[in-house]
Amino acid sequence: MRKLTLLFLLAVAAIFTACNNTQTADASAMKYSITEKPFGVFENEAVTQYTIANPAGMQVSIINYGGTLTGIITPDKDKKPGDVILGFDSLSGYLQKGNPYFGCLVGRYGNRIAKGKFSLNGQSYQITVNNNGNMLHGGVRGLDKVLWKATKLAGDSSLQLTYTSKDGDQGFPGNLAITVVYTLTTDNSLKIEYSATTDKATPVNLTNHAYFNLSAGKEPTILNHELMIKAEDYTEVDTLLIPTGKLPAVKGTPMDFNTAKPIGRDIAAVKGGYDHNWVLRRTGTGLEKVAEVYDASSGRFLEVLTTEPGLQFYTGNFLDSTLTGKYNRVYGQHAALCLETQHFPDSPNQPGFPTTTLNPGETYHQTTVYRFSVK
Numbered sequence: 085m086r087k088l089t090l091l092f093l094l095a096v097a098a099i100f101t102a103c104n105n106t107q108t109a110d111a112s113a114m115k116y117s118i119t120e121k122p123f124g125v126f127e128n129e130a131v132t133q134y135t136i137a138n139p140a141g142m143q144v145s146i147i148n149y150g151g152t153l154t155g156i157i158t159p160d161k162d163k164k165p166g167d168v169i170l171g172f173d174s175l176s177g178y179l180q181k182g183n184p185y186f187g188c189l190v191g192r193y194g195n196r197i198a199k200g201k202f203s204l205n206g207q208s209y210q211i212t213v214n215n216n217g218n219m220l221h222g223g224v225r226g227l228d229k230v231l232w233k234a235t236k237l238a239g240d241s242s243l244q245l246t247y248t249s250k251d252g253d254q255g256f257p258g259n260l261a262i263t264v265v266y267t268l269t270t271d272n273s274l275k276i277e278y279s280a281t282t283d284k285a286t287p288v289n290l291t292n293h294a295y296f297n298l299s300a301g302k303e304p305t306i307l308n309h310e311l312m313i314k315a316e317d318y319t320e321v322d323t324l325l326i327p328t329g330k331l332p333a334v335k336g337t338p339m340d341f342n343t344a345k346p347i348g349r350d351i352a353a354v355k356g357g358y359d360h361n362w363v364l365r366r367t368g369t370g371l372e373k374v375a376e377v378y379d380a381s382s383g384r385f386l387e388v389l390t391t392e393p394g395l396q397f398y399t400g401n402f403l404d405s406t407l408t409g410k411y412n413r414v415y416g417q418h419a420a421l422c423l424e425t426q427h428f429p430d431s432p433n434q435p436g437f438p439t440t441t442l443n444p445g446e447t448y449h450q451t452t453v454y455r456f457s458v459k
């Protein structure tokens with residue numbers, strides 16, 4: 085009898101422990117994590133890849149070289165995970181000359197400044213030029229080509245990146261101290277918060293250059309993706325993509341995305357493909373939804389929220405099948421799309437555009453959210 089009681093007690097204890105273990109396993113599965121992996125060496129310094137995972141099965145990978153997003157894994161309508169951004173398996177891919185800014189942080193000035201020239205407070209500045217005699221994405225060595233300092237924040241859902249661009253870097257005035265925080269949330273949003281301070285007046289326009297293909301490679305192009313952009317006007321550009329200062333209405337033109345439509349529907353009527361800045365229709369200066377993308381093949385739906393006044397919609401026009409990326413995919417024209425939340429191109433030379441000048445004592449802020457779901 086005693087033996088039986090002992091056996092019974094042991095069995096109860098075993099069941100109790102098993103239940104408890106299950107609870108612990110479930111609890112840990114419900115947690116966020118940030119894992120680290122070596123990702124090569126840049127200018128004698130180690131590059132690390134950080135992967136943030138959330139309880140809903142989404143993963144975001146970031147390297148401290150260029151603060152680059154190297155992967156965004158989200159479930160499709162059948163709950164199958166897939167990587168929805170273009171990129172490379174190794175650092176050498178990102179370091180190659182032809183890397184078209186895949187996933188990186190862009191600055192100090194995202195997009196173009198005509199001839200790399202502007203004047204501020206009576207002084208003229210010349211920024212390094214790297215695009216048909218104009219400055220693109222911060223000049224020859226922009227923020228995409230430097231090593232950022234990465235810090236995992238408490239809670240394991242955010243990675244903070246910091247970098248100080250020195251007075252005179254690429255020709256820009258002032259020491260610019262920049263902080264970018266990437267946060268993954270439980271509702272499968274990737275939030276990017278940018279802030280910066282300076283000790284001399286300087287133009288600032290920071291963004292991220294992720295190339296999205298929501299089908300995760302199932303579809304070779306994004307021409308069947310449906311896009312909505314809340315915007316009545318766009319900034320007209322010349323042949324070198326420098327704004328003319330005019331803001332034509334989108335109504336009745338191929339530029340009208342107020343009602344969602346497949347990207348491929350009117351693209352042939354836009355010389356070279358879409359590569360323009362839309363003037364967002366906003367109700368204020370806070371975080372607002374400004375665009376949506378839907379891919380029927382995977383059911384993935386992407387919503388873009390931002391505090392910025394503009395959105396560069398770029399259809400990967402210059403991708404030409406010369407680059408092979410992750411999963412051995414060859415990136416042909418229109419393999420992906422960029423939705424770069426920003427101030428307007430060439431604002432330092434366009435008095436009619438919202439100002440991009442940051443003064444000492446002020447703090448630059450921009451927040452953008454890429455929210456993923458399925459329909």
Ligand code: BGC
Nearest residue numbers: 184185325359396398402424
């Ligand atoms: C620009 C394109 C450029 C691309 C570089 C985009 O932001 O608008 O003109 O070719 O970046 O990858």
